[in-house]
Amino acid sequence: xKKLLAVFMAVMALNVNAFAATEVNVVVDKTxxxxxxxxxxxxxxxxxxxxxxxxxxxxxxxxxxxxxTLKKGSDVLKFTAGENYFTYNDxxxxxxxxxxxxxxxxxxxxxxxxxxxxxxxxxDSNSKTVIMTNIAEVNNVSTDSKEDIKKYLDxxxxxxxxxxxxxxxxxxxxxxxxxNAEGKLPELISELTIVRSDLEKAKNVxxxxxxxxxLTQLHNLCGQSLNKLEELCDILNSLFNGxxxxxxxxxxxxxxxxxxxxxxxxxxxxxxxxx
Numbered sequence: 001x002k003k004l005l006a007v008f009m010a011v012m013a014l015n016v017n018a019f020a021a022t023e024v025n026v027v028v029d030k031t032x033x034x035x036x037x038x039x040x041x042x043x044x045x046x047x048x049x050x051x052x053x054x055x056x057x058x059x060x061x062x063x064x065x066x067x068x069t070l071k072k073g074s075d076v077l078k079f080t081a082g083e084n085y086f087t088y089n090d091x092x093x094x095x096x097x098x099x100x101x102x103x104x105x106x107x108x109x110x111x112x113x114x115x116x117x118x119x120x121x122x123x124d125s126n127s128k129t130v131i132m133t134n135i136a137e138v139n140n141v142s143t144d145s146k147e148d149i150k151k152y153l154d155x156x157x158x159x160x161x162x163x164x165x166x167x168x169x170x171x172x173x174x175x176x177x178x179x180n181a182e183g184k185l186p187e188l189i190s191e192l193t194i195v196r197s198d199l200e201k202a203k204n205v206x207x208x209x210x211x212x213x214x215l216t217q218l219h220n221l222c223g224q225s226l227n228k229l230e231e232l233c234d235i236l237n238s239l240f241n242g243x244x245x246x247x248x249x250x251x252x253x254x255x256x257x258x259x260x261x262x263x264x265x266x267x268x269x270x271x272x273x274x275x
Contacts, residue, residue: 028054045107
């Protein structure tokens with residue numbers, strides 16, 4: 001049990017680091033944006049002013065109301081810090097997380113800014129760069145039917161539901177302390193069995209899906225993510241069975257978590273870019 005506690009505490013430490021803000025580069029129509037974007041709590045936020053000014057918008061900021069107003073011709077967008085929505089020509093558009101001001105930069109969730117600006121979004125994990133391109137200028141516009149895309153995304157949603165058991169396992173890892181380890185770890189071992197079962201179901205769904213060409217990247221990334229999760233399950237099983245040392249397990253888990261974090265960021269970008 002003490003061996004398991006040490007490994008899970010290491011996993012907790014790695015996951016805590018994932019919640020720190022990480023700066024990312026932003027490119028709009030092949031032109032770098034001077035202001036950096038950030039990743040906070042696995043959410044990518046990009047600078048409103050930097051992105052829209054590259055697209056020809058003028059920006060104004062009201063410090064009293066913390067509202068940014070961007071104008072281009074007859075189009076007017078308004079963003080207010082702390083709100084879960086913005087307006088486009090008086091139409092209210094909700095966002096996944098509130099708009100934020102970080103180090104003096106007005107930041108908006110990547111998905112929302114892509115929708116508002118009509119931009120296709122691609123994530124380059126090697127250079128940690130968000131590449132945003134005007135959809136009207138993208139040459140390889142998808143010819144997939146909406147019905148084919150919907151069928152695939154329905155299957156993808158099923159995969160996400162199956163993997164909810166892993167989220168529960170990961171969440172319970174955070175609950176381990178030196179005082180409750182003896183009681184908690186057997187529960188985690190039981191949950192790992194459930195995760196393995198759900199993982200097999202998720203892989204079966206993944207392998208059975210008809211993949212529209214425009215969603216090939218998402219499908220491949222999803223497959224890689226499932227494989228990483230299977231590797232993690234194998235490592236934990238080896239640890240439980242005494243076939244893997246504490247230090248070896250920590251090193252392998254650390255490596256897989258870093259790889260999985262990068263994959264999840266790419267998956268988010270792939271999902272955000274679906275038109």
